[in-house]
Amino acid sequence: MSLPAVVKLIHGRTVFFVCDIQTRFRSAIHGFEEMVATSNKMLKVAKVLDVPVIATEQNSRALGPTVPELDLTALGPLHLGTIEKTLFSMATPEVKKLLQERNIKSVVLFGIESHVCVLQSTLDLLSEGFDVHVLADGVSSCNKEEIPIALARMRQAGAQITTSESAAFQLQADSSRPNFKAFSSLIKEEKEQTKHILQTLLSHKSLL
Secondary structure, three states: OOOOOOOOOOOOOEEEEEEOOEHHHOOOOOOHHHHHHHHHHHHHHHHHHOOOEEEEEEOHHHHOOEOOOOOHHHHHHHEEEEEEEOOOOOOOHHHHHHHHOOOOOEEEEEEEOHHHHHHHHHHHHHHOOOEEEEEEEEEEOOOOOHHHHHHHHHHHHOOEEEOHHHHHHHHHOOOOOOOHHHHHHHHHHOHHHHHHHHHHHOOOHHHO
């Protein structure tokens, strides 16, 4: 019997996907503020580790823009674009073109909703041959009961279910790199908030 393939995040071949974290969802999504906080942390990680970022907005005329807490413009050229979409999946023609222009192997995915746009993005990206790493502490839904079912479905399809800190350390990989001091400071600054977020969004054993 062959062993399953080992799927790792590799610096230089990874992109962060910010899925539809828009203003109109604020009052509807379980643990919205915590999910946004994880997303904001990942944008800081992107800046320290030079990871490109793609965001999408689902029908922004009805659902509003990306929340102001996520300052994508601060990423400069690392922000490859914020793509308007009507598809539930982030794998739109525009997004796929951005990926094709770069040597991308892995996508780190976070946002909403777990069982709709995040799930459909994951399935489409997997079918396109990308490795997909979904942040369990960076996704949510209106109904929290949907979350563990969606994560289980994504894992069943071949996605890697991980956490923001685990993904960040995989991309850093080596403490001898010149950016490690900045990386370590970021992790320390986020320590208490990360603990709170994990307790809020991963409070059910069925998530694991």
